[in-house]
Amino acid sequence: MGILSDPSNIFERLDQLEATICEACVRSGRRREEVELVAASKKQTVEVLRVAWDAGVGVFGENRVQEAREKIPLMPSGVRWHLIGHLQRNKVRMALPLFDMVHGVDSVELAHAMDRVAAELGLFPKVLLQVNVSGEGTKFGFEREELKRELDGLLSLGRVEVHGLMTMAPYAEDAEEARPYFVALRELREELEVRGGVKLPHLSMGMSGDYVVAIEEGATLIRIGTALFGARG
Numbered sequence: 001m002g003i004l005s006d007p008s009n010i011f012e013r014l015d016q017l018e019a020t021i022c023e024a025c026v027r028s029g030r031r032r033e034e035v036e037l038v039a040a041s042k043k044q045t046v047e048v049l050r051v052a053w054d055a056g057v058g059v060f061g062e063n064r065v066q067e068a069r070e071k072i073p074l075m076p077s078g079v080r081w082h083l084i085g086h087l088q089r090n091k092v093r094m095a096l097p098l099f100d101m102v103h104g105v106d107s108v109e110l111a112h113a114m115d116r117v118a119a120e121l122g123l124f125p126k127v128l129l130q131v132n133v134s135g136e137g138t139k140f141g142f143e144r145e146e147l148k149r150e151l152d153g154l155l156s157l158g159r160v161e162v163h164g165l166m167t168m169a170p171y172a173e174d175a176e177e178a179r180p181y182f183v184a185l186r187e188l189r190e191e192l193e194v195r196g197g198v199k200l201p202h203l204s205m206g207m208s209g210d211y212v213v214a215i216e217e218g219a220t221l222i223r224i225g226t227a228l229f230g231a232r233g
């Protein structure tokens with residue numbers, strides 16, 4: 001456990017988060033049920049996760065397949081697990097049975113690998129396509145134009161179900177700086193829905209520093225680590 005993540009504070013932090021999420025929903029004319037909190041639990045121990053579960057957190061987002069595989073059997077079976085970090089192709093077989101949703105599908109090759117393995121395992125993985133809206137070289141994800149070109153192929157996979165888009169805004173002190181990236185993801189979603197003739201209901205965007213802005217711009221999944229657990233040790 002990180003020395004700063006005293007689990008006894010999780011109830012308080014969750015209350016505070018809830019209040020802020022509700023305010024953001026009210027301000028933007030959205031219902032609270034439209035936004036799901038995904039607790040970004042990387043590097044947190046199972047003891048800490050249990051406290052969060054007891055406090056009412058139902059969805060945990062892990063970054064690494066191996067770490068999740070160790071934690072999942074130690075947690076109640078009602079927990080839902082999302083993979084929010086990068087998925088390597090050689091981890092697909094291990095990952096698919098573990099997660100209810102994979103947020104970071106960032107290449108056609110990965111989507112195809114997932115589709116093949118899912119067919120073998122008899123699964124229908126729910127995925128979000130990660131978009132690099134900022135164009136930062138350090139970020140994983142499709143470029144916007146690339147995704148428009150590849151959309152038909154991604155939607156025609158027999159097993160992989162595309163449920164929406166995910167992005168990470170560049171780190172900034174001021175959350176307002178993230179707004180243009182969240183707007184861009186929402187607009188891209190609308191464009192892809194028209195092009196593909198599909199619904200892409202989920203937008204996974206917003207972290208501890210910028211989730212309020214993300215909710216205002218249409219986030220349906222916010223990935224919150226520090227604001228819930230405290231600083232990672």
Ligand SMILES: *Cc1c(COP(=O)(O)O)cnc(C)c1O
Pocket residue numbers: 040042063084085168207208209223224225226227
């Ligand atoms: C760690 C992580 C988060 C949460 O970050 P915080 O700033 O601690 O809320 C969200 N998304 C991804 C992909 C992460 O790796």
